[in-house]
Amino acid sequence: xxxxxxxxxxxxxxxxxxxxxxxxxxxxxxxxxxxxxxxxxxxxxxxxxxxxxxxxxxxxxxxxxxxxxxxxxxxxxxxxxxxxxxxxxxxxxxxxxxxxxxxxxxxxxxxxxxxxxxxxxxxxxxxxxxxxxxxxxxxxxxxxxxxxxxxxxxxxxxxxxxxxxxxxxxxxxxxxxxxxxxxxxxxxxxxxxxxxxxxxxxxxxxxxxxxxxxxxxxxxxxxxxxxxxxxxxxxxxxxxxxxxxxxxxxxxxxxxxxxxxxxxxxxxxxxxxxxxxxxxxxxxxxxxxxxxxxxxxxxxxxxxxxxxxxxxxxxxxxxxxxxxxxxxxxxxxxxxxxxxxxxxxxxxxxxxxxxxxxxxxxxxxxxxxxxxxxx
Numbered sequence: 223x224x225x226x227x228x229x230x231x232x233x234x235x236x237x238x239x240x241x242x243x244x245x246x247x248x249x250x251x252x253x254x255x256x257x258x259x260x261x262x263x264x265x266x267x268x269x270x271x272x273x274x275x276x277x278x279x280x281x282x283x284x285x286x287x288x289x290x291x292x293x294x295x296x297x298x299x300x301x302x303x304x305x306x307x308x309x310x311x312x313x314x315x316x317x318x319x320x321x322x323x324x325x326x327x328x329x330x331x332x333x334x335x336x337x338x339x340x341x342x343x344x345x346x347x348x349x350x351x352x353x354x355x356x357x358x359x360x361x362x363x364x365x366x367x368x369x370x371x372x373x374x375x376x377x378x379x380x381x382x383x384x385x386x387x388x389x390x391x392x393x394x395x396x397x398x399x400x401x402x403x404x405x406x407x408x409x410x411x412x413x414x415x416x417x418x419x420x421x422x423x424x425x426x427x428x429x430x431x432x433x434x435x436x437x438x439x440x441x442x443x444x445x446x447x448x449x450x451x452x453x454x455x456x457x458x459x460x461x462x463x464x465x466x467x468x469x470x471x472x473x474x475x476x477x478x479x480x481x482x483x484x485x486x487x488x489x490x491x492x493x494x495x496x497x498x499x500x501x502x503x504x505x506x507x508x509x510x511x512x513x514x515x516x517x518x519x520x521x522x523x524x525x526x527x528x529x530x531x532x533x534x535x536x537x538x539x540x541x542x543x544x545x546x547x548x549x550x551x552x553x554x555x556x557x558x559x560x561x562x563x564x565x566x567x568x569x570x571x572x573x574x575x576x577x578x579x580x581x582x583x584x585x586x587x588x589x590x591x592x593x594x595x596x597x
Contacts, residue, residue: 353508
C-alpha cells in the first residue's frame with residue numbers, strides 16, 4: 223500500500239553504537255524534519271510546498287511507519303516527490319521507531335527553488351566544418367542573445383534546426399551559445415516525457431522557468447519529434463496532446479520570457495505536428511558534407527590521432543565517403559580504423575585501415591528513402 227523508504231544511516235556503526243544505549247523498540251513521540259532536497263541537482267527540480275501540515279503528517283506517518291529514526295538520518299519520499307529527502311533534525315526518544323501516533327513536524331526551512339545550473343559551452347564555430355548557410359542564419363540569434371531588449375516582439379524566439387543525423391546541429395547550438403556568451407540548456411525530448419499524466423507538461427513548464435532565471439539563454443531540445451509528434455502518428459506511442467499543448471503555450475509566449483530562445487532539432491520533419499512546426503519563425507537546414515567538407519573533417523580529426531598515420535590519401539577517402547555525415551566519418555571510419563590498429567598492436571594507421579573501415583561501413587548501410595527519412 224505504501225512505498226518502502228530508505229534511511230541513510232540505519233546500519234552505520236555510529237547508529238548501532240548509539241542504539242546500544244538508547245531504546246530501539248519504542249515508538250517516537252515526535253519527529254522534526256528539515257527539507258534537504260534531491261540527491262542530485264537537476265534543472266527540472268521542483269521542491270514540494272506543504273499546503274496542509276495535517277495532511278502531510280498523516281501521509282508521512284503512513285509512508286515511514288516502522289522506520290527507525292536517528293538524528294541526522296535522511297528519510298526519502300517514495301510517492302509524491304520521489305527521492306526528495308528530509309533530514310531528521312530531532313527525534314524523541316532518540317533512535318525510536320516512527321509509528322502511526324508519531325507527531326511529525328517539518329521546520330519552515332524555505333527551499334523555494336533549485337540553484338540555477340548554467341551549461342557553458344566550449345565549442346566554437348571553428349569546430350563546425352561546413353554548414354555555411356546555417357551559420358549565416360544563426361547570426362540573427364547571436365545578435366538577439368547579445369541584446370534581447372532591442373528586438374521586442376521581433377525576437378527570434380523559436381528556431382528549428384533540421385537535417386540528417388550527425389551534421390552538427392547540436393555542435394552549432396553550443397557554438398552559438400559560446401559566441402554569444404550565454405548559457406545553453408540541452409535537453410533530450412525523451413527526458414520530458416513523464417511517467418504520469420501531467421508530469422510531462424509540468425517538466426516543460428519548469429524547464430522554461432529555469433531558462434527565464436538564466437536569460438539570456440538557449441533551450442536546445444534535441445529529437446523534437448519525440449514530443450511534437452504529428453497527431454496522425456500519435457497512436458504509435460500514445461496520447462501526447464498534453465505535452466504538445468504545454469510546449470505550444472511556452473512557444474507562443476503567453477508567459478513573457480524575454481531573452482529565452484528555443485532551438486528545436488530533428489531529422490524527421492515529416493513527423494512533427496504542423497501546429498508545433500508553425501510556431502518556429504525560422505527553419506535552418508543542415509546538409510550532408512560535400513567532398514571538400516569531408517576532406518576537411520578527415521584532415522582535422524586525423525591530426526588528433528594518438529598514433530601516427532603513414533601513406534594515407536585522405537582525398538581518396540573523402541571521395542569514397544559520399545553520403546556520410548560528419549559523425550559517421552569520425553565515429554565509423556576514422557575511429558574504427560584507429561581501434562583496429564590499436565587492437566592489433568601496430569604502430570601506425572595506414573590507407574588500408576581506412577579503406578577497410580569505409581568498405582565495412584558501406585556494406586552495412588541499409589537502403590533508405592531520402593524523401594521520407596534522413597540517414
